[in-house]
């Protein structure tokens with residue numbers, strides 16, 4: 001299968017007053033064309049930075065990125081900012097966690113939507129408006145004409161996220177980065193938005209990177225899953241395989257901490273005690289060691305290498321689950 | 326908080342200048358100079374950098390350095406008092422309006438808006454005329470009385486400006502959940518205002534107060550120019566008013582107070598601006 | 612209902628909190644009234660954890676605040692330990708409130724950014740003059756330790772230096788400072804990461820045991836309340852749909868809305884995905900709620916009767932009360 005996006009050995013550093021902060025470290029990720037890939041990890045694990053760095057969206061003198069990113073045959077890491085920008089919209093697009101702050105509060109939805117169309121596609125004002133209405137209908141917004149005339153604060157969180165999706169898919173992108181698109185929403189609205197994304201992916205033949213901290217969201221909406229911990233990808237596998245045959249202790253811990261409706265009431269949640277290691281001062285051994293229930297001497301001393309099973313299941317652990325010591 | 330060393334060079338200069346002005350305002354009269362009204366009969370209208378008169382004298386023989394120092398004291402005193410009073414009253418009204426809401430808010434914010442709709446100078450002029458109207462024209466008005474009238478007028482001008490800022494800030498902060506939390510803990514409204522509202526509103530007010538000082542200094546000068554401020558060169562405005570007549574032969578008599586005034590206003594504006602940016606950054610963080 | 616009724620009320624002497632016919636309305640324009648909570652009744656018995664679940668905007672926060680009289684409801688009674696709070700004069704209300712504390716949804720905005728952790732937790736103790744300086748300091752340290760924070764490391768820091776999970780721990784310590792009997796938690800974990808959610812949920816469970824608390828726990832997610840509740844109340848547009856113990860409610864929901872809510876919880880198992888009977892659209896405006904059953908515009912089981920008559924709460928199985936004309940059997 002050909003890769004739409006291929007990230008190789010990417011590392012992202014921020015210069016901070018407390019020293020160099022390695023937010024993403026040696027990440028390899030493949031997004032096969034036509035698939036949906038979930039990126040899962042707790043807050044601060046580097047999911048957002050990874051996506052933004054892959055899109056070339058991190059700028060400024062305090063950021064440095066190494067490694068290569070190839071998107072649809074273009075090596076982004078070798079292109080100028082201007083050339084990368086050309087790819088936004090029709091190549092790749094992004095939706096954000098907080099749909100309120102991502103929309104301009106003082107401009108009508110119609111203006112914000114049609115503006116991009118006019119600039120990027122050179123549409124006339126009336127064409128752009130007509131297309132905006134179509135887009136709102138495409139993201140199943142009832143009464144699209146009225147919504148075009150409203151301001152962001154007049155819409156519910158779910159509606160705003162639909163508008164963001166409409167803006168993102170306006171130019172038929174090949175790849176959609178969705179950074180926690182439902183974290184700020186109710187479970188009911190989350191279910192609707194996820195359903196919408198599944199349908200749009202089908203209709204528009206779009207690939208997707210779905211960032212979330214919830215393994216539940218990933219289970220029904222992705223073909224592959226990459227689990228991130230402390231800036232690294234610690235497990236990568238097809239979704240069904242990952243859930244059926246989990247190798248990484250961290251992934252298991254993450255799964256056990258989810259409150260579930262399909263378990264008996266009163267089932268205690270297993271907590272992952274402790275916190276992510278300080279990103280400015282990464283430990284030399286496994287970053288999960290202080291929190292891991294399978295931890296051994298070796299874990300504290302040596303950083304685990306990435307291992308690949310014959311079936312392509314990738315993980316980063318000295319003592320993976322299901323392997324006799 | 327803000328560290329002097331971390332400020333940009335121009336801002337540092339502004340802070341130093343304001344420091345100098347405050348020093349002159351407080352300790353100016355203890356400096357080893359003659360009183361500013363002393364007339365140097367032999368040195369009429371000498372240019373700046375003349376021996377004995379570093380800033381020169383005017384056509385009446387007044388030394389401009391001592392005049393400027395005296396002017397600084399008066400202008401700074403008026404500005405700080407008016408801003409202090411205006412800030413106190415304005416924020417008390419603004420905070421009350423926003424916290425109590427309802428009719429009180431309606432009345433106060435309407436009053437603020439009316440006050441803001443009238444240009445500052447017009448309002449000040451009107452107030453000075455009204456407040457000073459009972460003065461018998463034939464009697465020489467004592468200077469303290471003029472100063473009082475000026476301060477009261479300028480304070481009234483400032484109340485709606487600062488009041489509205491305080492009201493806006495209070496509205497945002499009192500909407501925060503921690504105010505509800507305090508209430509759920511059994512805190513009295515007066516305690517909530519004292520402990521949660523005022524300390525959070527204060528930084529914004531201080532930033533604006535610096536901007537207001539500039540406004541007041543200019544207003545005072547304009548009033549003096551119009552002849553209703555401090556007479557006879559007792560403040561920067563007064564000096565400008567007097568220097569106007571000497572413009573042709575001794576332009577420095579006009580320039581010196583103008584320069585003092587301009588640098589001071591630029592400096593307070595700059596400091597206010599820096600404080601405000603710093604604050605916005607802090608608020609973005611919380 | 613979403614409907615009305617009082618069949619689910621237990622009226623026992625053990626009730627810590629009894630709410631009757633509570634109504635909260637907001638006038639947003641001259642002739643526009645948001646009916647946030649409409650004639651709602653429930654009771655909470657000593658030691659129980661009542662979960663209140665519903666979509667965003669259904670009136671959960673409004674309900675919690677009305678119970679605390681912040682602001683007082685437009686109508687109805689709120690009886691806490693035998694005293695009707697709605698009738699209390701302001702000064703008595705202040706002290707009555709201390710036996711009922713609240714944890715807020717937004718962990719960061721519910722703490723004054725200017726205050727240190729020490730000041731934050733000291734504040735309630737100071738207001739009510741609980742002990743001298745040394746006694747209060749000792750209490751602050753104990754509280755912080757009990758919520759899993761290291762006093763020396765946190766006492767002098769301010770809320771914005773902490774993560775959401777840590778802020779929520781601070782809020783919990785603060786709410787417990789006055790030894791309340793009752794804790795109302797308004798979506799205390801909704802803004803948190805899944806792994807932190809579990810930590811806070813377990814902490815609340817633990818605190819409940821140690822401090823002998825009675826709890827009301829609000830959430831939009833049925834999964835979140837499953838582990839900690841002893842009774843679940845589902846509400847929609849300001850009214851009650853279903854009240855039941857969790858083992859019944861999750862196994863066989865009787866209300867169509869409860870089932871839809873259950874189906875929208877993501878299940879972390881690719882082989883168990885439910886894609887049917889998802890709720891479509893958004894709740895209607897609370898300014899103009901539908902006639903009869905308020906859920907009828909989105910209900911798969913709605914009939915003509917549902918538009919005409921408001922369903923009343925009735926017991927369909929022991930302890931399970933539902934307000935629906937055609938409950939799921």
Ligand SMILES: Nc1ncnc2c1ncn2[C@@H]1O[C@H](COP(=O)(O)OP(=O)(O)OP(=O)(O)O)[C@@H](O)[C@H]1O
Pocket residue numbers: 014015016021022023041042043044045046047048049050213279
């Ligand atoms: N502009 C920046 N400057 C310095 N550090 C940053 C910057 N942006 C992110 N970081 C740091 O990089 C690390 C990873 O952050 P990132 O936002 O990618 O996490 P995340 O997994 O997306 O978390 P969340 O679930 O909270 O969105 C964190 O330690 C964060 O503090």
Ligand SMILES: Nc1ncnc2c1ncn2[C@@H]1O[C@H](COP(=O)(O)OP(=O)(O)O)[C@@H](O)[C@H]1O
Pocket residue numbers: 637638639645646647665666667668669670671672673674897
């Ligand atoms: N102060 C207010 N003024 C007007 N409407 C309000 C106010 N507070 C809440 N509402 C409305 O009341 C309804 C219930 O709100 P809320 O209790 O916050 O819901 P929830 O907590 O369940 O998300 C919503 O429609 C909301 O918009």
Ligand code: SF4
Pocket residue numbers: 248249250286287288289290292293294295296299304316317318319320
């Ligand atoms: S390497 Fe060791 S500490 Fe790290 S996840 Fe594997 S078993 Fe746990």
Ligand code: SF4
Pocket residue numbers: 612613866867868904905906907908910911912913914917922934935936937938
């Ligand atoms: S069946 Fe009728 S009464 Fe029952 S939930 Fe649906 S609309 Fe309401």
Ligand SMILES: [Mg+2]
Pocket residue numbers: 047048049179180
């Ligand atoms: Mg992120």
Ligand SMILES: [Mg+2]
Pocket residue numbers: 671672673716797798
């Ligand atoms: Mg709420």
